[in-house]
Amino acid sequence: MKVVIVGGVAGGASAAARIRRLDENAEIVIFERSGFISYANCGLPYYIGGVIEDKEELTLQTPESFGLRFNTDVRVRHEVTKIDKENKTVTVHDLEHDRYFEESYDKLLLSPGAKPTLPPLSGLELPMLFKLRTVEDTFAIHEYIKMHRPKSVVLAGGGFIGVELAENLCELGLKVTIVQRPKHLMNTLDPEMASFLHARMKKAGISLMLGHTVEGFRSSKEGTGLEMLLKDEEPLYADMGVLCIGVTPDTELAKEAGLSLGLKGSILVNEYMETSEPDIYAVGDAVEVRHRVSGERAVISLAGPANKQGRIAADNICGGRSTYKGSLGSSVIKVFDMTAASTGLNETALKKTELSYDKVYLTPQSHAGYYPGARPMVMKLIFERESYRILGAQIVGYEGVDKRIDVIATAICSGLSALSLKDLDLAYAPPYSSAKDPVNMAGFMIDNIKNGVLKQFFWDEVASLPQDDSIIRLDVRTPAEYGRGHIEGFINIPVDELRDRIAELPKGKPVYVICHSGIRSYIACRILSQYGFDCHNFSGGFGLYSSLSGDEMLAKELLPCGAVKG
């Protein structure tokens, strides 16, 4: 059997290694357009920032070492330009020697990945304007910075690559500006969750120009830098720029060969990673997947799914029957000392579906508050009404964020009910967690909602509460906390004085209660509801509320600190 693999990074390299382990006699040829295979795609921004210092660390395997270990014919700087599916051959462009040749295959695996989205903007050819996809792109940016010592950089787009690059360039001492049309960074997060990242990035000196539309680029008058052209605004000067607008499945080859395409031009595959053509498989960022929560078609560019799919395609190329179970889109990003992670669907996505959902916010400590170093995290967990199926979660904080998102991702993959999160028996010791882990706490809250013990209201509902005295707005924090900032119209009665001062509250009116994190206000709601009040607890507390400022979703404060214990 002769297997030709197009693309030698995550999915392609995984597949080649697995095919060899399953079949010592297969002939395996990898064609990779760039000069490197099996490289650390997700590490590229960190090489630019100097966090990863050694070039060789980026390129986990050389074509030679990989070829030797897996007895594979690895040809870098070779681009497959055409598939002849009838004759089972591909046309290959040897970029080094600029010659073309044909290569036959029995099985063909496409792992072309995704390419940076390049909108039709002017000036994309400017020498100080970059994109970041390959090792070569990385070296080019690195080299440019070393040679020209730019003082400022503008990034078009604030997704994974944009945010990671912003941090790394900021650490190098550049003045960084991120410009994008969406009102918040990271579309994996909902706006109120992203607001904590906005605050952190601004604290680091990064300028965020959100809600601005890039129209093109041109050389600056002096010619040393560039001007980013903005809609209805003055151009923005920077010494260099990087396009981080997003990625698009790189499927020209598949399309020309007449393979069925899916969402966003991705390659359509079934659960066996088979394309519409016999003996042609596809994996990675270029393929359409099923979302494990929505069941809908999706294109998800992440390394985890690509690697898993590579292994599955290899199994099936070698006669097995392995299946891909779909993607959750679990992801995590480091933003300076913070971590933001998500899994499943966010609320922005859910609003476009028919699903009826509810949600809880909580701000637990990363580990026991009495053990040094505990820091709060903000967790948002979304579940389906009635069924209590977990739909998604987002967490922003410092340590322990990745752990909780992985626990929730595992719960989703396992079909665990949101109501069962309270029963998870997780490992506890003071340096690692609390006796009631944050995930258990989310489960307790959802259990309380089911049992009618907890009714909530949310950050985006505050403005639409009746502005007259038909309701009671109550802040149960201490007078000192209240004095440092509160929502207009909320009166202050500390939770521990509530029983004695209950007469101050006019009977028969619904009460909307807030505290810092949501715990004291919950206790207050429980007290009041038993005195006959219809109570609503502000989910997430003033800590969450204060990180948002009106419609612009601009963060004013960092994650809430302190007072969480109460």
Add this chain to the structure above:
Amino acid sequence: MKVVIVGGVAGGASAAARIRRLDENAEIVIFERSGFISYANCGLPYYIGGVIEDKEELTLQTPESFGLRFNTDVRVRHEVTKIDKENKTVTVHDLEHDRYFEESYDKLLLSPGAKPTLPPLSGLELPMLFKLRTVEDTFAIHEYIKMHRPKSVVLAGGGFIGVELAENLCELGLKVTIVQRPKHLMNTLDPEMASFLHARMKKAGISLMLGHTVEGFRSSKEGTGLEMLLKDEEPLYADMGVLCIGVTPDTELAKEAGLSLGLKGSILVNEYMETSEPDIYAVGDAVEVRHRVSGERAVISLAGPANKQGRIAADNICGGRSTYKGSLGSSVIKVFDMTAASTGLNETALKKTELSYDKVYLTPQSHAGYYPGARPMVMKLIFERESYRILGAQIVGYEGVDKRIDVIATAICSGLSALSLKDLDLAYAPPYSSAKDPVNMAGFMIDNIKNGVLKQFFWDEVASLPQDDSIIRLDVRTPAEYGRGHIEGFINIPVDELRDRIAELPKGKPVYVICHSGIRSYIACRILSQYGFDCHNFSGGFGLYSSLSGDEMLAKELLPCGAVKG
């Protein structure tokens, strides 16, 4: 409704707070023998070591603050000495004023916890010999060290408290010796996993006297210290000692009241946390639980279950019908810069059951190897043959250990098959994980076992391999690695030379292959098996093997570092 709660720490305090939230009108009385309630039980060793500096951090709530917030009558230094279940009263000993009185109840909740196991040894009354259960015990040890500046301490027992205390006393500069009969520390771990902790503790200068039997204590001749008396050995001198032998359910009260008892004298409860007597509930370290994996009865002294049970008992006291789902025994411990965690059943426990199990060892990196700070961990995952049910896991390493154990604990709680671990969509970015997370990797290995792609042999089988030339023993590491140490009788052919040198291996003989971590030997097995060899891969690699030295299970080396990528 009047609820009397015996014991105001984890389970009791949780229950009181929950009862109040559910029923503003309940009368709640807590009797706590010690002077503190709702204290940080798991933080006590860290106060002694000075990691937690402030006394107030240990005592999360004062009796007053708790009483105020939850409108609860909290009486510390009050010991309940008798239950009159017919008349529904308890007899209470006011320890402060040494007077007795009776208190009536409608519902009684027992949360007495567990007490340090005190075997019938001589000298337990010695003033420089301590135990560690309460805040008072903690202050006594702290005070003794401050006053007497002991230079050496001997700990009888190396479980959670013993190991945590050893670290903390070591950090204070004391010469620490742990003495115990079992051959390895931490009975939550199997011996080969504990061996990594042994090495780490010895590196810190802690003496481990494992397999030694303590027979008693006596004053040293000078009277300033103590001598630990050992079976068949010279006495061991130390300036002070602490008994950390283990804990026993503190159920004298329940027993005298005629409540049905279970394993180890624990209180028998059903899934509603109801005892054998109407209107009497029990929670926490004192009760018998169902083990979620074995289905057997168990006594598990951990804070997580206690807190959950407190909430469940409260629900049911208030007329609900909440159930406890059983315990997994998930636990984690910090040992200097290392972390050891476990969930479910270990092999030592499984050997006593009828269950037929298999296992995998792996030594993945905590996060992507090319991102700074990645460190290896050793993971052991045990699953049931045929059904592929996950039975348990143990992990020892540095960062990310707690995350993976919680993911596996969640998988067990959710009933996920070990075969599905490979499909978990976990969050990946270079600072947090690898594109194939360690848990995915374990899943891949188990999938390979199921499909016949991987056959293994284990550390404790090496000695019983035929010593003649009826088998081939093969080490596929580099000559340099081989030169630094290898198992007697294993010949060296590096994996990357194997295809060329295959003629050196006599056909028809089974091959036992080892490398450093198990990855290269797996690749070698795959090559060889396709040349007709019956191949067995050493699970865990030379890194695991070299941490064990014969029967004594004494660790020679730390966790394997480097060469894991290959």
